[in-house]
Amino acid sequence: MSVLLKTLTARIRQRQYFRAAAYVISASLATLLLSGQFGEFAVSFRIRLALAVGIGVAFTLAIVWRRRWATRLRVAEHLDARYRVLENSTTLLARRPASLNTIETLQRDRVEGALSNLSDEQDLLAPFERKAPLAWAIGLSIVALIANLFVYVDRSTSVSSVPTPLPIEISQLQIEIRPPAYTGLTSRVADSLSPLIEEGAQLRFSAKIIGAPKTAAVAMPSGHYDLYRGDNALWQSQWFDAESGVYQVHVDGGALGIGQAGATHELRIRDDEPPVIVVARPDNRLTLLTPTDEKRDVVDHVLQFAIDVQDDYGIGEVALEVTRSAGTGEQVAFEEQRVVWTASDGTVGKTYQTERQVELSTLGLTPDGELYLTIVATDNRPMMGGEG
Numbered sequence: 001m002s003v004l005l006k007t008l009t010a011r012i013r014q015r016q017y018f019r020a021a022a023y024v025i026s027a028s029l030a031t032l033l034l035s036g037q038f039g040e041f042a043v044s045f046r047i048r049l050a051l052a053v054g055i056g057v058a059f060t061l062a063i064v065w066r067r068r069w070a071t072r073l074r075v076a077e078h079l080d081a082r083y084r085v086l087e088n089s090t091t092l093l094a095r096r097p098a099s100l101n102t103i104e105t106l107q108r109d110r111v112e113g114a115l116s117n118l119s120d121e122q123d124l125l126a127p128f129e130r131k132a133p134l135a136w137a138i139g140l141s142i143v144a145l146i147a148n149l150f151v152y153v154d155r156s157t158s159v160s161s162v163p164t165p166l167p168i169e170i171s172q173l174q175i176e177i178r179p180p181a182y183t184g185l186t187s188r189v190a191d192s193l194s195p196l197i198e199e200g201a202q203l204r205f206s207a208k209i210i211g212a213p214k215t216a217a218v219a220m221p222s223g224h225y226d227l228y229r230g231d232n233a234l235w236q237s238q239w240f241d242a243e244s245g246v247y248q249v250h251v252d253g254g255a256l257g258i259g260q261a262g263a264t265h266e267l268r269i270r271d272d273e274p275p276v277i278v279v280a281r282p283d284n285r286l287t288l289l290t291p292t293d294e295k296r297d298v299v300d301h302v303l304q305f306a307i308d309v310q311d312d313y314g315i316g317e318v319a320l321e322v323t324r325s326a327g328t329g330e331q332v333a334f335e336e337q338r339v340v341w342t343a344s345d346g347t348v349g350k351t352y353q354t355e356r357q358v359e360l361s362t363l364g365l366t367p368d369g370e371l372y373l374t375i376v377a378t379d380n381r382p383m384m385g386g387e388g
Contacts, residue, residue: 009075020060085114168211168251173258176204178239182380183313193258193265197242199272200381205237205249207258213251220267221245244269273312275377280306281355305356307375314380315348323372324364337363352377 076090092100092108093115100108175190180200190197197203205218207227216227216235222243227235246266248255255263281304309318322337341356342348365371 012075079115083114090115166211168209168213168256170207170249170251170256170258171210172208173249174206176206177242178202178204180381182382185313193261194268196268196270199269201242202239203242203267204239207235207249208233209235209251215253216249216251219248219250219255221247224250242267242269272379272381275309275311275315275379277375277377278308278310279375280308301360303358303360303373305354305358305375307352307354309352309377311350311377311379314350315342315352316378316380318342318348318352318354318375318377320358321374321376322363323374324369325372326366326369328368335364339363348380 076092076094079090080088089107089111092104092111097105097108173193175193175195176187177190177195177197178187178201179185179198183198185198205225205227207216209216210233216229217224218227218237220243225237225240227237227249229235244267246264248263248265249258250256257263258265305320307318309315318341320339320341322339324335324337326333326335341354342352360371363371363373
């Protein structure tokens with residue numbers, strides 16, 4: 001076997017291996033770079049690496065199967081076809097010398113000498129070195145690298161340009177209290193999330209909600225009161241009647257804590273107490289009739305009254321209620337009378353003090369009759385005023 005043909009074939013095979021490796025590596029690298037993201041779905045590096053290895057194996061198998069690999073016989077046939085000086089006898093170099101006859105041996109020596117005179121080795125390798133696929137593979141790698149850079153920049157820009165949604169939370173809650181008009185109190189903002197509220201007052205909730213909630217409401221024992229979106233993340237309810245019990249603020253159907261506080265709080269109602277009456281005079285142990293007195297003396301008696309009335313919001317009226325009875329047995333008859341001691345213009349205030357003298361005869365007491373006296377005070381709550 002010709003050493004020259006063997007050496008030439010080895011060089012061709014070596015270059016083919018290098019080019020095939022470059023081709024496979026370029027295809028795998030391109031796959032690795034371009035598979036970073038499919039549409040909106042990001043691909044992990046492990047999957048990309050596995051995909052690149054798979055593409056590399058597939059290309060390797062395809063090259064092994066379809067490529068025209070250099071062999072001594074193929075190289076000899078190529079040289080015969082390309083160079084006439086070899087006289088179609090280069091295949092003799094691929095055969096064992098012992099298998100050649102005398103003429104073939106002489107022809108083999110002649111061809112080997114002619115072949116050694118061919119100095120253009122690159123021209124000898126031309127049919128086994130396909131530059132187009134290699135150039136295509138390298139170009140694909142470069143394009144993939146540039147495309148990957150643009151995808152990375154675009155992805156980074158997209159991530160930075162789209163703001164991350166803020167978690168929904170209630171940073172502040174305010175409760176406005178509007179007491180009933182008769183109390184004389186002005187509207188105010190509660191100083192805690194569990195305030196003490198006047199009976200009959202109205203409430204309005206205002207919440208500052210961070211994030212992008214769709215709905216918000218105050219959950220009370222009697223039902224839900226919607227909060228409506230305003231400016232600067234402020235949500236506000238309409239005015240509604242206050243009630244006692246626990247409450248929560250629901251955002252998108254779920255209860256949220258308020259700042260550092262919990263989610264459940266309580267509203268407490270302070271009842272409107274009735275007026276308190278203190279009678280200093282007459283003494284409750286006063287005796288008007290002794291065994292030696294005549295009934296006429298009782299009729300002419302004068303009672304001394306001294307009273308003090310107080311209410312939490314305001315006194316409506318203080319009066320002396322009188323019940324008279326006359327007659328005996330089945331002929332007894334009762335009459336009632338009311339003597340108002342306070343002014344009718346409603347300017348009494350929270351405290352009322354008075355001292356009065358009342359002649360029993362002016363109240364219709366007769367020697368044979370009875371008289372029942374009651375001091376009554378009402379507060380200024382309309383319709384449902386308390387009585388003491």
